[in-house]
Amino acid sequence: EPEVTQTPSHQVTQMGQEVILRCVPISNHLYFYWYRQILGQKVEFLVSFYNNEISEKSEIFDDQFSVERPDGSNFTLKIRSTKLEDSAMYFCASSEDRGAKNIQYFGAGTRLSVL
Amino acid sequence: QQQVKQSPQSLIVQKGGISIINCAYENTAFDYFPWYQQFPGKGPALLIAIRPDVSEKKEGRFTISFNKSAKQFSLHIMDSQPGDSATYFCAAEDSTSYGKLTFGQGTILTVHP
DSSP, X not given: OOOOEEEOSEEEEOTTOOEEEEEEOOTTOOEXXXXXXXXXXXXXXXXXXXXXXXXXXXXXXXXXXXXXXXXXXXXXXXXXXXXXXXXXXXXXXXXXXXXXXXOOEXXXXXXXXXX | OOOEEEEOSEEEEETTXXXXXXXXXXXXXXXXXXXXXXXXXXXXXXXXXXXXXXXXXXXXXEEXXXXXXXXXXXXXXXXXXXXXXXXXXXXXXXXXXXXXXXXXXXXXXXXXX
């Protein structure tokens, strides 16, 4: 069964450093998403991406965050200067469409630890 | 107004029992209500979903009940099994948005053999 893959599974970084989280969405999917889950809290929407541009973003997704689809398969989330409060599990998701066909398939996540 | 409130936070059920998880929302623009199941070390996976034009949807042992006037929906797991032990998230989406899912806080379900 096709799946969304995320790398790395765990990323440790120092505060102020840049990190790039990588995702390979399901190949025929056109919509891509990032969510995050701070330990013990709910899953929160960060951003949706379609046709090489951001469709919607939350208030969490400030200027420190950016997303990119650098080639036909990868979808990345960059955090420019990490803060302690960025420590969380980051999930990538993809869907074939939005609306009636909007089944979002999630990857296993990248645990980001900012020290 | 964008929140989805989920309860209980944790639930312990005996094998064969019924597990019930409840969610409530305020945003009347929400029109798609999925439930996700998450096992440790895995991402959330869609379990079952409902739209507000029906009051109930059943798939195997899993049933969503939906009360549009009360703005509440719930997941019922019949004949609960130890393999159902996982974290369950309700979610909601306004389909005019670009796929933004608003999640509840999650319920950790433990089914004892």
